[in-house]
Amino acid sequence: MKKFKAGLFGLGVVGSGVYKALQQNEKYGVSIEKIAVKNIEKERNLELPNGILTTEADEILDNTDLDIIIELINDPKEAFSIVKKAFERGKSVVSANKKMVALYHKEILELREKHGVKFFYEGAVCGSVPILRLLDQHYKSDQVKSIKAIANGTCNFILSKMVGENQDYATALKDAQELGFAELDPYSDVSGEDTRFKLSIMIYHAFGVFVHPNEIPLHGINHLDEHIKDFAQKHHLKLKLVGEAQQQNGKITAKVEPQLVNESHDFYTIENEYNGIVVDAEFSGEQFVKGKGAGSFPTALAVLSNLKDLKYDLAIAKSLVKKEIEFSNKSKREIYFISGFENEISGLTILDQEEKYYIVNTDFNRLINLKQEHLNLYWVKIPQDIFNKIKNHEVLI
Numbered sequence: 001m002k003k004f005k006a007g008l009f010g011l012g013v014v015g016s017g018v019y020k021a022l023q024q025n026e027k028y029g030v031s032i033e034k035i036a037v038k039n040i041e042k043e044r045n046l047e048l049p050n051g052i053l054t055t056e057a058d059e060i061l062d063n064t065d066l067d068i069i070i071e072l073i074n075d076p077k078e079a080f081s082i083v084k085k086a087f088e089r090g091k092s093v094v095s096a097n098k099k100m101v102a103l104y105h106k107e108i109l110e111l112r113e114k115h116g117v118k119f120f121y122e123g124a125v126c127g128s129v130p131i132l133r134l135l136d137q138h139y140k141s142d143q144v145k146s147i148k149a150i151a152n153g154t155c156n157f158i159l160s161k162m163v164g165e166n167q168d169y170a171t172a173l174k175d176a177q178e179l180g181f182a183e184l185d186p187y188s189d190v191s192g193e194d195t196r197f198k199l200s201i202m203i204y205h206a207f208g209v210f211v212h213p214n215e216i217p218l219h220g221i222n223h224l225d226e227h228i229k230d231f232a233q234k235h236h237l238k239l240k241l242v243g244e245a246q247q248q249n250g251k252i253t254a255k256v257e258p259q260l261v262n263e264s265h266d267f268y269t270i271e272n273e274y275n276g277i278v279v280d281a282e283f284s285g286e287q288f289v290k291g292k293g294a295g296s297f298p299t300a301l302a303v304l305s306n307l308k309d310l311k312y313d314l315a316i317a318k319s320l321v322k323k324e325i326e327f328s329n330k331s332k333r334e335i336y337f338i339s340g341f342e343n344e345i346s347g348l349t350i351l352d353q354e355e356k357y358y359i360v361n362t363d364f365n366r367l368i369n370l371k372q373e374h375l376n377l378y379w380v381k382i383p384q385d386i387f388n389k390i391k392n393h394e395v396l397i
């Protein structure tokens with residue numbers, strides 16, 4: 001079979017994983033001919049042929065010998081410009097850039113149709129977990145009702161280290177950065193934005209609707225305080241950043257927020273950089289997938305599997321679905337642990353109270369409003385069953 005020739009953009013955590021895997025294994029049938037980087041002088045822990053690096057994007061984009069572009073840079077605007085130019089030159093692209101895909105999703109898929117090329121991005125969502133492939137192929141014959149996902153390895157790593165191993169936030173974040181899990185600006189991870197990008201992409205593949213990430217309400221883990229950690233440890237609970245979306249009565253609702261889970265929940269065993277997704281669908285009911293959501297080789301694997309899709313002309317992410325389902329950012333009343341307030345907060349239905357925190361019955365939008373006055377306000381959803389157990393002293397030590 002013909003060996004494909006590829007041009008690679010980006011030789012960082014993911015790019016170098018892809019390069020090494022392709023170098024070490026002939027079975028992929030793809031050779032990297034040229035690599036664009038930002039800083040050609042940078043020291044790299046890789047053996048590279050002379051002259052393979054460039055800082056000129058057009059050296060790759062204008063090279064008619066190259067069949068495929070692999071886009072793995074850390075700048076979404078620049079990445080979009082590369083993808084557009086590649087499409088205009090008739091080249092198909094594989095990318096792992098969730099921010100770029102989420103921000104320009106509809107436009108990219110329309111351009112892809114216009115230019116008759118292919119565009120795959122499995123690595124953009126949950127690293128090595130083939131969730132887009134599942135949603136596109138398996139769930140095409142079913143009707144997805146909801147998706148719940150731990151979709152950010154950095155946050156899950158931090159929360160695992162803090163609650164499970166008593167590490168402090170700053171050390172856990174630094175370790176996640178050193179391990180290559182975090183984004184260039186880790187605010188994107190800890191604020192919940194990265195999860196929101198991935199959720200918006202999954203919403204399209206699950207429900208066929210483009211929802212701009214900014215429309216999805218979010219609350220990250222960047223204001224986490226000791227009280228929630230103590231509370232979780234005291235009740236043998238784990239803390240997870242969860243992105244969720246559901247379809248009900250022709251409307252999609254979605255949000256990203258931290259939640260407490262107990263040992264009966266699928267997410268309880270997801271630790272460190274692992275991600276997990278529970279898909280609930282009409283015929284299949286609930287299914288749960290779990291795998292490494294960040295890191296060099298796990299993400300490279302998703303890119304490599306898309307290179308295979310290109311070679312064999314598979315249908316993943318091929319269709320541009322058009323559905324008239326509305327998105328609504330309305331939120332319903334749920335039970336929340338809240339802390340991080342200086343003065344008493346009035347007007348809330350308080351279910352339990354200690355000096356430094358409340359357990360309240362309220363809705364996400366009300367909390368977002370309260371945060372404007374109480375800047376350090378932090379909240380975590382407590383599912384009803386967990387609250388009942390706590391109330392009945394069932395899980396108290």
Ligand SMILES: NC(=O)C1=CN([C@@H]2O[C@H](COP(=O)(O)OP(=O)(O)OC[C@H]3O[C@@H](n4cnc5c(N)ncnc54)[C@H](OP(=O)(O)O)[C@@H]3O)[C@@H](O)[C@H]2O)C=CC1
Binds near residue numbers: 014075078182
């Ligand atoms: N790290 C992870 O676990 C995962 C990352 N991703 C996504 O994959 C992409 C790459 O991430 P990651 O490898 O971690 O990022 P890194 O920061 O490790 O590497 C980024 C690479 O992009 C290069 N680069 C930046 N700007 C340009 C440009 N304008 N032209 C050419 N090259 C450029 C950099 O060059 P130089 O080396 O010279 O600085 C560097 O090699 C991002 O979109 C990220 O969100 C997705 C899933 C998991």
Ligand SMILES: N[C@@H](CC=O)C(=O)O
Binds near residue numbers: 127155183194
């Ligand atoms: N920063 C991201 C990398 C993978 O998408 C994460 O931590 O999940």
